[in-house]
Amino acid sequence: MVEVHKSKMSLNGIQQPPYNRNKSIGRQFLEVAQIIGDVCLLFLYLLYSLGDAIYRYVVPPTPKSVKGEIVLITGAGHGMGKELAFLYASKGATVVGWDVNKKNNEETISEINQRGYPHAYAYYCDVSKRDSVFEVAKKVQQEVGDVTILINNAGIMPTHPILDQTQEEIERTFSINVLAHCWTMQAFLPAMKKNNRGHIVALSSCAGLFGLENLVPYCGSKFAVRGMMEALHEELRLEKLDRIELTTVCPYMVDTGLCKRPRVRFDRFMRLLTPEYAAKAIMKAQQTNMKLVTVPNYMLSLTNYVRLFPLKGAIYVKDFINAGLESDL
Ligand SMILES: NC(=O)c1ccc[n+]([C@@H]2O[C@H](COP(=O)([O-])OP(=O)(O)OC[C@H]3O[C@@H](n4cnc5c(N)ncnc54)[C@H](O)[C@@H]3O)[C@@H](O)[C@H]2O)c1
Structure with a gap:
């Protein structure tokens, strides 16, 4: 019978799991040797990942072609979604635009057609509604084909203090900015998984990297998008579906x-981005299989470096930069 020693050690009153003391010396030696081996291997992998990142920085990957891909863009009727629709169509992709604003969406698609790209289609879809997403996704599959690039772009941003946000605003923020990503993933991932091929792009935000006043629900929704994409990456990696790419994009403020x-202190360096600039950066991130990017690029490094400081330090930097959003009430 295996003798199990009940540890008396506890951390903050929490009992540690029991330790099996009945292991032979040989077995204990093997376990230690294995851990040492794994640690060495881990360091090698870490060095490799650093080398790879440096190499990719010096020699950026060639953007992959999107010709012939079927790109579905949510929120294609306005702002970055609209610019993305133009860009993908101009590079030979078939564009499927989804929006709740039927008029704007149809305008985007007919403008694409007028520019000489016939393969563009508009569908009315409220992405916050699961049934609607599944119904329209089925129509798209029958009428256009399997979506190979999904761009979860539609989003809203009620901007005022948490106590002034209505229940309806908060629920809509999470329905459109977060839950819609789940519904579209569930609708389009099966075909991607079947073919082990595809790409999902999600619009998070710099407000998904650090908290900002007047944006409590919005920041929560954009942090959630980043977390969901990271978790999905793990699912796909462990299922060895290595040809389904994921890209999460965190733009700074865009003039849409x-x-x-908007409140900007250093408007020479940190003025609002144009939707055209942001769309180009998003498309480049997708074409080069970036996992997580900010627009502009330097915001990610800046955030990572600032996070190395104690929280107080990060707040000093934030106050110094003094960029954000005033209440829209
Ligand atoms: N503009 C910025 O400063 C900024 C910065 C960072 C991240 N983002 C994010 O980028 C995305 C696009 O932002 P934008 O500025 O281009 O927005 P926008 O307001 O210009 O366009 C959003 C589009 O989404 C559509 N939409 C809204 N609710 C919908 C729903 N339920 N179903 C389908 N379509 C719906 C709207 O009709 C609109 O056409 C959003 O997710 C936003 O949160 C924006």
Whole structure:
């Protein structure tokens, strides 16, 4: 019978799991040797990942072609979604635009057609509604084909203090900015998994990297998008579906009208981005299989470095930069 020693050690009153003391010396030696071997291997992998990142920085990957891909863009009727629709169509992709704003969406698609790209289609879809997503996804599959690039772009941003946010605003923020990503993943991932091929792009935000006043639900929703994409990456990696790529994009403020009252201290260096610039950066990130990017690029490094400081330090930097959004009320 195996003798199990009940540890008396406890951390903050929490009992540690029992330790099996009945292991032979040989077995204990093997276990230690295995751990040492794994640690050495881990260091090698870490060095390799650093080398790989440096190499990719010096020699950026060639953007992959999107010709012939079927790209579905949610929120294609306005802002970055609209610009993305133009860009992908101009590079030979078939574009499927989804939006709740039927008029704007149809305008985007007919403008694409007028520019000489016939393969563009508009569908009305409220991405916050699971049934609607599944119904329209089925239609797209029958009428256009399997979506190979999904761009989860639609989003809203009620901007005021948490106590002034209505229940309806908070629920809509999470339904459109977060839950919609789950519904579209569930609708389009099966075909991607079947073919072990595809790409999902998700619009998070710099507000998904650090918290900002007036944006409590919005920041929560954009942090959630980043977390969901990271978790999905793990699922696909462990299932060895290595040809389904994921890209999470965190833009700084973009001049689409979504940011109603932007506050920028250093407007020479940190002015609002144009939707065209942001869309180009998003497309490049997708074409080069980037996992997580900010637009502009340097924001990610800046955030990572600032996070090395104690929280107080990060707050000093934030106050110094003093960029954000005033309440829209
Ligand atoms: N503009 C910015 O400063 C900024 C910065 C970082 C991240 N983002 C994110 O980028 C994305 C696009 O932002 P934008 O500024 O281009 O937005 P936008 O307001 O210009 O366009 C959003 C589009 O989404 C559509 N939409 C809204 N709810 C929908 C729903 N339920 N179903 C389908 N479509 C719906 C709208 O009709 C609109 O056409 C959003 O997710 C936003 O949170 C924006």
